[in-house]
Amino acid sequence: MEERHVGPLTFRLDLSQPLYEQILRQMSSAVARGEIALGEKIPSVRELAQALKINPNTVMHAYKEMEHVGLTETRRGQGTFITTSQERVNQFRTELAKKVIEEFLEKMGSLGYTWSDIEQYVSQYKGGCVR
Amino acid sequence: MEERHVGPLTFRLDLSQPLYEQILRQMSSAVARGEIALGEKIPSVRELAQALKINPNTVMHAYKEMEHVGLTETRRGQGTFITTSQERVNQFRTELAKKVIEEFLEKMGSLGYTWSDIEQYVSQYKGGCVR
DNA sequence: TAAGTGTATCATATCACATAATACACTACA
DNA sequence: TGTAGTGTATTATGTGATATGATACACTTA
Numbered sequence: 001m002e003e004r005h006v007g008p009l010t011f012r013l014d015l016s017q018p019l020y021e022q023i024l025r026q027m028s029s030a031v032a033r034g035e036i037a038l039g040e041k042i043p044s045v046r047e048l049a050q051a052l053k054i055n056p057n058t059v060m061h062a063y064k065e066m067e068h069v070g071l072t073e074t075r076r077g078q079g080t081f082i083t084t085s086q087e088r089v090n091q092f093r094t095e096l097a098k099k100v101i102e103e104f105l106e107k108m109g110s111l112g113y114t115w116s117d118i119e120q121y122v123s124q125y126k127g128g129c130v131r
Numbered sequence: 132m133e134e135r136h137v138g139p140l141t142f143r144l145d146l147s148q149p150l151y152e153q154i155l156r157q158m159s160s161a162v163a164r165g166e167i168a169l170g171e172k173i174p175s176v177r178e179l180a181q182a183l184k185i186n187p188n189t190v191m192h193a194y195k196e197m198e199h200v201g202l203t204e205t206r207r208g209q210g211t212f213i214t215t216s217q218e219r220v221n222q223f224r225t226e227l228a229k230k231v232i233e234e235f236l237e238k239m240g241s242l243g244y245t246w247s248d249i250e251q252y253v254s255q256y257k258g259g260c261v262r
Numbered sequence: 263t264a265a266g267t268g269t270a271t272c273a274t275a276t277c278a279c280a281t282a283a284t285a286c287a288c289t290a291c292a
Numbered sequence: 293t294g295t296a297g298t299g300t301a302t303t304a305t306g307t308g309a310t311a312t313g314a315t316a317c318a319c320t321t322a
Contacts, residue, residue, distance in 0.1 A: 018310060022241070029243035044267060055312045060269080077267050077320035097242055097252065104235040105256055110143075110153065111228055112160030121228065122253070125236055149279065175298060186281045191300080208289030208298050 006043045006051040008035050019054055023062035028071060028093050031082055039084040042072065069095070137174045137182040139166050150185055154193035159202060159224050162213055170215040173203065200226070 004011045009030050013022050030036050042048075045063060049056040063080055066072040070088040074080045083089060108118050135142045140161050144153050161167050173179075176194060180187040194211055197203040201219040205211045214220060239249050 020310080025238065025241045029241055032243035045269090046267085057313085058311055061310085063268085074268065075320085076269075076318070079267060093242060097239065097244065100235060100238045100242070101253060101256060104231060105253075107156065107231045108228065110156045110160055111224060111231070112163040113228065118253075122232060122236075122249075125232060151279080176300090177297085188282085189280060192279085194299085205299065206289085207287070207300075210289095210298060 004052050006048055009043070010035075011052055013052060013054070019052075019058050020062040020065065023048075023052075023059065024065055025096060027062070027066060028089075028096060031071070031089050032093055036082060038082055038086060038089070040082050041079045042082060044079055135183050137179055140174070141166075142183055144183060144185075150183075150189050151193040151196065154179075154183075154190065155196055156227060158193070158197060159220075159227060162202070162220050163224055167213060169213055169217060169220070171213050172210045173213060175210055 002012070004013070009027075011023065011026050013019055027042070031038075036042065043051065045056050045059045049059045052059070063072065063074070067074050067080070069092050070083060070085070071092045072080050073083050105118070113121070133143070135144070140158075142154065142157055144150055158173070162169070167173065174182065176187050176190045180190045183190070194203065194205070198205050198211070200223050201214060201216075202223045203211050204214050236249070244252070
């Protein structure tokens with residue numbers, strides 16, 4: 001629930017979802033919002049772990065995922081950097097969003113909600129946690 | 132991925148989400164769709180477990196949840212019945228949907244998506260798993 | 263050489279989820 | 293009254309994802 005700042009980055013972690021997933025999403029968001037530029041260095045594993053008060057291995061987990069999907073590039077001994085490819089960033093974020101949306105629609109569907117139900121329903125939440 | 136039929140009810144379980152949650156949602160859906168009427172008896176714990184090829188305790192978990200939120204009423208020695216209160220059914224389904232929607236919006240928000248992004252994005256999925 | 267990187271590998275702990283087996287209590291009905 | 297079918301409770305076990313803790317190694321830069 002609490003905000004943690006690391007350089008230009010801001011994180012807000014809770015226990016409702018895996019920490020490494022939250023790091024993953026919020027790091028992607030930081031890139032999308034332009035809070036960190038392409039090619040930029042992100043905090044080291046140990047630094048972020050200390051700042052977020054979580055275990056380095058957990059950060060490592062997130063970082064490995066980020067590299068695996070092409071959001072970051074790692075240089076041993078130097079650090080971890082946001083990829084220089086805007087295309088990869090977009091693709092990665094899109095993939096994440098796709099999963100989120102599909103899970104959402106599947107759940108609503110299994111609740112018996114029709115398409116127009118969902119459209120109406122969702123619009124009620126305008127002005128909530130989304131900008 | 133496979134459909135299982137139990138009387139008038141149909142279930143489709145997979146391993147991506149907790150079984151008891153899927154039962155919960157799909158039972159609610161069945162009521163909403165009118166596949167089972169208010170006050171109607173639903174399959175016994177053992178019967179549903181056998182039909183879905185899962186453990187009775189897992190079905191029990193789902194049934195306890197359903198009773199806890201007021202979707203069902205249980206009569207020891209007789210069985211479990213859908214509540215006779217249409218209001219409770221609606222309320223229950225709405226609560227479930229609310230959680231699903233809030234989780235969805237929170238995730239999209241943490242991905243840096245704006246409101247109009249989401250509206251556009253979601254509309255691309257029209258004709259998918261939702262009716 | 264030293265400090266700061268990523269990386270690897272142990273072990274351990276917790277929690278949610280599911281299974282398994284068994285027993286008990288209540289109800290309906292032949 | 294007995295018996296079958298209900299929900300319920302208990303205890304144990306297993307599994308996988310997640311997170312932690314500690315330590316060591318390899319690489320890069322200054």
